[in-house]
Amino acid sequence: PRSLLPLPHSVLLEMQKELLDHKGIGISVLEMSYRSSDFAKIINNAETLVWELLAVRDNYEVIFVQGGGSSQFGAVPLKLIGAWSAKAAEAAKKFGTINIVHSKFGNYTKIPDPSTWNLNSDASSVYYCANETVHNVEFDFTPDVKRAVLVCDMPSNFLSKTVDVSKFGVIFAGVQKNVGSAGVTMVIVSNDQLGFALRECPSVLEYKVQAGNSSLYNRPPCFSIYIMGWVLEWIKNSGGTVAMEKLSSIKSKMIYEIIDNSQRFYSCPVEPQNRSKMNIPFCIGNVKGDDALEKRFLDKALELNMLSMKGQRSVGGIQASLYNAVKIEHMHQL
Numbered sequence: 297p298r299s300l301l302p303l304p305h306s307v308l309l310e311m312q313k314e315l316l317d318h319k320g321i322g323i324s325v326l327e328m329s330y331r332s333s334d335f336a337k338i339i340n341n342a343e344t345l346v347w348e349l350l351a352v353r354d355n356y357e358v359i360f361v362q363g364g365g366s367s368q369f370g371a372v373p374l375k376l377i378g379a380w381s382a383k384a385a386e387a388a389k390k391f392g393t394i395n396i397v398h399s400k401f402g403n404y405t406k407i408p409d410p411s412t413w414n415l416n417s418d419a420s421s422v423y424y425c426a427n428e429t430v431h432n433v434e435f436d437f438t439p440d441v442k443r444a445v446l447v448c449d450m451p452s453n454f455l456s457k458t459v460d461v462s463k464f465g466v467i468f469a470g471v472q473k474n475v476g477s478a479g480v481t482m483v484i485v486s487n488d489q490l491g492f493a494l495r496e497c498p499s500v501l502e503y504k505v506q507a508g509n510s511s512l513y514n515r516p517p518c519f520s521i522y523i524m525g526w527v528l529e530w531i532k533n534s535g536g537t538v539a540m541e542k543l544s545s546i547k548s549k550m551i552y553e554i555i556d557n558s559q560r561f562y563s564c565p566v567e568p569q570n571r572s573k574m575n576i577p578f579c580i581g582n583v584k585g586d587d588a589l590e591k592r593f594l595d596k597a598l599e600l601n602m603l604s605m606k607g608q609r610s611v612g613g614i615q616a617s618l619y620n621a622v623k624i625e626h627m628h629q630l
């Protein structure tokens with residue numbers, strides 16, 4: 297993987313080919329009005345592909361907005377666990393009462409057993425982060441939050457595996473990691489939750505307003521939506537989420553096995569059952585990481601065109617990301 301956030305090469309080539317003249321209309325996508333019929337085709341195509349890949353349509357809306365996962369932290373009242381969760385809690389505090397479902401747990405190296413969670417039975421919603429990109433902990437189950445609305449922060453593993461959308465009130469995902477480039481945030485919201493917004497909520501962040509205007513209430517991130525359409529198409533043609541899930545299991549297993557069979561030369565602090573299939577943190581030399589060895593690893597990785605592998609020291613000095621466009625041959629190289 298040359299980049300931490302690779303796009304499928306075929307998608308980059310198509311974009312290059314089409315950049316000056318989109319489908320023979322004589323102008324670039326970058327020059328299109330977001331209200332034009334040509335852009336309508338692009339955004340409708342992206343939406344259709346999302347529903348095809350998630351195998352769901354009834355009772356949900358999908359919207360494409362700006363502002364990233366961080367703006368969604370403020371757009372919904374949230375309750376939480378984890379490090380991105382700590383950031384979400386800060387944002388949510390401004391709007392309502394928050395209840396931390398589990399206090400900070402060691403160094404965020406595992407998901408505490410649900411039986412120890414302090415779920416408030418009066419909570420309107422429960423927020424969780426499906427895959428933590430800081431500590432690299434991934435949920436391998438969907439939390440049962442009883443009557444509360446389940447809100448999921450899913451930017452880093454969205455469409456990397458199958459998901460039962462019907463369990464969620466809201467799923468939001470900035471799409472750069474698995475589904476496209478920076479700039480567009482996808483929000484999937486159940487019809488029951490469409491009105492789910494506080495009075496203080498600005499209109500652009502209101503799901504009802506955005507869904508009611510098919511994501512065209514204001515200027516959406518057009519070029520990012522266009523790229524996303526290509527990547528969604530690529531996922532579909534590669535076998536959909538079932539294939540992505542299988543691939544990420546194989547890819548992550550290849551690396552975790554090397555770590556686990558290395559007599560602690562490599563070490564990964566995350567508990568095996570909660571290890572992320574998207575982001576693998578590891579230290580080299582000893583459990584805290586040997587600076588000289590890790591520097592040597594990063595230098596050698598760079599020689600092989602593997603960029604941005606420096607991780608968070610609190611978790612592991614090196615971080616390998618295995619997003620959808622990363623191939624098995626890249627794992628052999630790694």
Ligand SMILES: Cc1ncc(COP(=O)(O)O)c(C=O)c1O
Nearest residue numbers: 364365366380427429449452470
């Ligand atoms: C799990 C998770 N949530 C939220 C965010 C914040 O997203 P954004 O930068 O789009 O606001 C990130 C960013 O990497 C993330 O990994």
